[in-house]
Amino acid sequence: MLIEKRFLKYVSFDTQSDESSTTSPSTEKQFDLADFLSEEMQILGVDEVERTDQGIVYGKIYSNSDEPMKAIGFIAHMDTSPDASGHDIHPRIIRSYPGGRIILNEEKKMYLDSETNPELKGLVGDDLITTDGTTLLGADDKAGVAIIMSMVEYICQNRDFKHGDICIAFTPDEEVGRGTENFDVKKFGADYAYTVDGGRIDEFSFENFNAYKADVTITGKSYHPGDSKGKMVNALTLGRQFDTMLGDNKRPEATEHKEGFYHLHHMEGDVSTTKMTYILRDHDMDNMHDMIHTMQLAASYLNQVNHGHYIDIDFTLQYKNMIEVINKTPDIVYKVKQAMINIGLEPIASPIRGGTDGANLSFMGLPCPNLGTGGYNYHGPYEFCSINSMKKGVKLLLELIKEA
Template sequence: MNIEERFLKYVSYDTQSDEYSNTTPSTLKQLDLAKELVKEMLEIGISDAHLDEYGIVYGTIKGNGGTGDIIGFIAHMDTSPDASGKNIKPQKITNYDGSIIELNKELGLSLNPEEFTSLKKMIGHDLITTDGTTLLGADDKAGVAIIMDFANYLYQHPEIKHNDIKIAFTPDEEVGRGTDNFNVKKFNAKYAYTVDGGDIAEYNYENFNAYSANVEITGKSIHPGNAKNKMISAINLAIEFENMLPEEKKPYYTDGYDGFNHLHHLEGNCEKATLEYIIRNHDLQLAKKQIADFERIKTYLNDKYNYEAINLDINESYLNMAEIIKENYYIIEKLQAAMKKVGIESYASPIRGGTDGARLTFMGLPCPNIGTGGENYHGPFEFVSLTMMKQAVKIITELVKE
């Protein structure tokens, strides 16, 4: 299989994860792809390829005389719960000419380079898009395909000397659990790279400090005919809570290093309401100020209505790996050199999200992120450059060469 065939095969598997599931992995269908990957790894020559009890795939490309660092490469198998990953119908655009790409005429969906400006630097590339009814799954099956194609290439080219190379594919990254059961000791790499980014020239070692906030609201439900001075609607309290948060911290006003508070789920009635937020900032102290806003609003509303109407639960999801990576900056310098060798002028960009690598870094495995050529993840406008995917294989091959 070539890299295109691998990618199209992998996106045919529905591997959507589920944040509300308590199982490991969160959806059993992720194991279908995991088992297929183990099978392919064994066929390539990765003799220790296996699937563990937590749904994580591990394997080692055995060294052939190299004595450098043992490096790892990691990608995730699941796709986002934000859009359907079932019955994906990829569309290929060969030698993209810079024009508007029609995704779905009936739905009126298209990729216009004036809106999706990354297309402007992909003229001449081969692209794969959705048909407008699902996401594509390039996040992160592009990464999976890149690593698998890289592994196959090394076994086909034994003249490339390298030490042991570690590979892992994780479930549940999209719901924040990709590394909950990752065995860093067993993986046994000095450092690793996640292959889970966007533009091939971009690399990442800064990510958000990430928290989740669950706001449970208890109202006072009274028959509306007799509600005067008695009823307190949980729905109206939810609206009041949301409106007290800083308007400028909504995601659609932010970019770069800006933090945000994102209300991603709201449900309720007069008696009970629930708001679910994600809180993000690259600066830990600013993230703590955002958390303080939630606490302040809770206290204010409970005092205003003179009972415990608001219950707030805030949990840490992951932290910014930047400080740890800076202490091991040779990992970045090695990546910069590899990208330069394949003719790519690289640049660093803060991740406006998180990767498995962020948590792995805090678990003792420094793990910056490499691009895959994918764009517009988690929805019907997602696409990937096959041209960039092939470049990614060259980059990680350079990383392991001695």
């Protein structure tokens, strides 16, 4: 099957995850793609195919090599971000992109151009897939799923291609930070693995943000506004003041590279009670601890000047920087560099301003750097991907299998 056809089929499934849910997976609809992939792998001849009750799909292709080879794994996630609709996607294909502006939605005056998306300059001549400006596309991470499944199809149809054990997994709920909570590393069976969940196809990552979530609860005092002097404590006002104290230079829109940030992701409430959800990110854990301390100091100060205890913060560790683990297995990074060179790419090591399932998996005993997919502008209607890059992604996985 052509990789573009496979990708377009996968994005037709609405697999948006839900950060407020406590079920596994967080949404029932993720099972639809999980079941489809399970059936597809069985038809291709993959061994040990299983879809778990938690929505994880496992599969294995047994070694056909006479020489001992390490078991290599590849992982992608099936869910799409809650940040934008993943329902009723209408992808558009631009053949042999000539350069210049790409109209996504004329009515909404939405377009892509090389000024705001400089990566387009390097994709002239590629076949691109975009949205119609009303939903996200789902390249994050169905491009990764399509790359892995196209690799699986090649291996299953070319039995003379020598390889060790190849371990495959597709996870739900990565976008809400729960992609690995039910992952069975022992069952998976790989000595090391790669998540296929990045951007540019010539980029790879073996370091990522440390990540915390901060749930801020503000309990105020509500009185009639006409008779509230000296009595009212407005939870909304305290929330605004709290956020201001964190500064404007530590927000996502003001940071780049390895600079960390506070991101106010959600806020709701009234005078009596206001809840705010932040995500905290930094590549350096010492910096992260300083950020946590800054939030605690801001809460303490506002409690003090308002003569009461109004602000509580609950911090939750989401994932850590995988470099701590990957530095102990440098050969799997070298293999990526060499494989890219072998297929004509110039490898670029790029720290992730985010995280992948591979971060948690690395700390679970499965070293797991991240590879690109050829997708860009994730989590929104400006998302697009390159079919040519996805094809190169398949070649890269096959080359890594040779190096195992």
